[in-house]
Amino acid sequence: MQLTTGNGSFPVTSATKIYVDPKNEELRSIGQALSQEIQRAAGVQPQVVAAPSGKPSAGGIYLTLRQPLPDTLGAEGYKLSVQPTQVVLAANQPQGLFLGMQTIRQLLPTQRTTAATVSLPAVEVVDKPRYQWRGMHLDVCRHFFPVEFVKKYIDYLALHKMNTFHWHLTDDQGWRIEIKKYPKLTSVGGWRDGTLIGHYTDQPHQFDNIRYGGFYTQEQIKEVVKYAQERYITVVPEIEMPGHAVAALTAYPELSCTGGPFKVERLWGVFDDIFCAGNEQTFTFLQDVLTEVMPLFPSKIVHIGGDEAPKTRWHECPKCQARMKAENLKDEHELQSYFVQRMEKFVNSKGKTIIGWDEILEGGLAPNAAVMSWRGMEGGTTAAQQKHNVVMTPGSYVYFDYLQGEASLEPLSIGGYVPLGKVYELEPTPPALTAAERKYILGAQANLWTEYIPNEKQVEYMVMPRMAALAEVLWTPAKQKNWPSFKERMQKQYQRYDALGVNYARSAFNVRQ
Ligand code: TNX
Numbered sequence: 001m002q003l004t005t006g007n008g009s010f011p012v013t014s015a016t017k018i019y020v021d022p023k024n025e026e027l028r029s030i031g032q033a034l035s036q037e038i039q040r041a042a043g044v045q046p047q048v049v050a051a052p053s054g055k056p057s058a059g060g061i062y063l064t065l066r067q068p069l070p071d072t073l074g075a076e077g078y079k080l081s082v083q084p085t086q087v088v089l090a091a092n093q094p095q096g097l098f099l100g101m102q103t104i105r106q107l108l109p110t111q112r113t114t115a116a117t118v119s120l121p122a123v124e125v126v127d128k129p130r131y132q133w134r135g136m137h138l139d140v141c142r143h144f145f146p147v148e149f150v151k152k153y154i155d156y157l158a159l160h161k162m163n164t165f166h167w168h169l170t171d172d173q174g175w176r177i178e179i180k181k182y183p184k185l186t187s188v189g190g191w192r193d194g195t196l197i198g199h200y201t202d203q204p205h206q207f208d209n210i211r212y213g214g215f216y217t218q219e220q221i222k223e224v225v226k227y228a229q230e231r232y233i234t235v236v237p238e239i240e241m242p243g244h245a246v247a248a249l250t251a252y253p254e255l256s257c258t259g260g261p262f263k264v265e266r267l268w269g270v271f272d273d274i275f276c277a278g279n280e281q282t283f284t285f286l287q288d289v290l291t292e293v294m295p296l297f298p299s300k301i302v303h304i305g306g307d308e309a310p311k312t313r314w315h316e317c318p319k320c321q322a323r324m325k326a327e328n329l330k331d332e333h334e335l336q337s338y339f340v341q342r343m344e345k346f347v348n349s350k351g352k353t354i355i356g357w358d359e360i361l362e363g364g365l366a367p368n369a370a371v372m373s374w375r376g377m378e379g380g381t382t383a384a385q386q387k388h389n390v391v392m393t394p395g396s397y398v399y400f401d402y403l404q405g406e407a408s409l410e411p412l413s414i415g416g417y418v419p420l421g422k423v424y425e426l427e428p429t430p431p432a433l434t435a436a437e438r439k440y441i442l443g444a445q446a447n448l449w450t451e452y453i454p455n456e457k458q459v460e461y462m463v464m465p466r467m468a469a470l471a472e473v474l475w476t477p478a479k480q481k482n483w484p485s486f487k488e489r490m491q492k493q494y495q496r497y498d499a500l501g502v503n504y505a506r507s508a509f510n511v512r513q
Helices: 025-042 094-107 147-159 218-229 246-251 280-296 312-316 318-326 332-349 378-385 420-425 456-463 466-475 483-500
Strands: 002-011 017-020 047-050 060-064 078-082 087-090 119-127 133-139 164-168 234-241 301-305 353-357 370-373 390-392 441-446
Touching: 002 078, 017 025, 025 047, 025 060, 025 094, 078 094, 087 094, 094 119, 094 147, 133 147, 133 466, 147 164, 147 218, 147 456, 164 441, 218 234, 218 280, 234 280, 280 301, 280 332, 301 332, 312 318, 312 332, 318 332, 332 353, 370 378, 378 390, 420 466, 420 483, 441 466, 456 466, 466 483
Parallel strands: 017 047, 017 060, 060 087, 133 164, 133 441, 164 234, 234 301, 301 353, 353 370, 370 390, 390 441
Antiparallel strands: 002 119, 078 087, 078 119
16 A cells, blocks of 8 residues: 545535446445444445546546556556545446445444544555455354345445455354255254353353254355345355365264254264265255256355365275276375366356365366465465465464463364464465465365354354454565554554454454563
């Protein structure tokens, strides 16, 4: 970001208008959104009107795609000029305007005041993101979150200029997306007979025995995707395979190696029963599922999981062993690679590509797959060296289910330790990569696994303020990163969170970083 502060400020009054390029509905909605933000801060709601042709004249806030800008600003970059007489926000694409609007929000007062005193400080900003994948993940399987909250979560992403929402929709403890061809996935797989009380290392395990679950209909999924799209956020769905499949196997035990029966898991962890790789039905089923899932999500990329799939059952399964022999595979890792490659071919045939957790490197990476590197950055580094796209999501920097303060003062969590300063230290591009390899690092993402995050307030607590640190890592050039300055600027951000009613972790700074 280049920022130059000017003299004076632009007063926002009840007469202020927002001008947008005429006949551009997209710009009109961005204008409306800005108008609402101004209303929130200033108590006046500027009218959105068509801009007169020619150069902007004094007196309003202009949102425009018509100003010549360097191509280097890309689709997400923007130029913001605040002068005492006018504000001009210009970009190459609407998403640039949307992101620039988030900067205007940051210039508005954090507390609602009266219109007479509200003004934007004079600045000239030229800005664009460092990375194209600025992601946040949400696990809705271990605990379920309703549509209204998922939308709120998307609003938080937008506030932080994040652009990718990774929606973890299937796991051992619940299948959360309606699939019309397989109704039992949600009627059976969407519900469990209870939830673990306490930490999984506490012995003996105790459960609350309260039936728990929920799922999204395809209509609700479309609603969320549309909501995200209006905020220039791509929703990447994740359908887990071959592991983390107990909920699906409970509904359709014939897709397992043993035939079951199974129960949707109440415990957290990694389970031996996974989709059977020796059974043709498994592939038909997963293709049918993806055939329904893919059209719901405009995203070009689909997450197929791939993590934590124990090979115990495949090792004991005659059909899996026969498949290995027939395909000349030397071990079960190669069988998983065969599995993923078959699914990749199918997804590619529908014009989309896959991303998977870094275990998909084992036994050979599928030709067009991207890798999400979670067990450190090594997997991602190797994948980039093999010319595959990579999203970095190393546990020790961006697992937001980990503790952010002293354990005794924090709510029960899975453990780990990722304080705010650690998130800020993340450098997504490994220095070991050559210049040519570096372009495969698309960006990074924080993951929110919800085993110990039972409600919405707790999601907010775990995610904020750490998302702000990640947002800066992903947006700002490495050279401009500055921890003391970040800490100081966060004081304003906390006020902004307060105004929005966010339950952020107030403890975040009071700990060793
Ligand atoms: C590992 S990260 C998992 C998840 C757990 C998480 C808990 C990954 C690909 N798999 O299933 O929820 O650890 O931190």
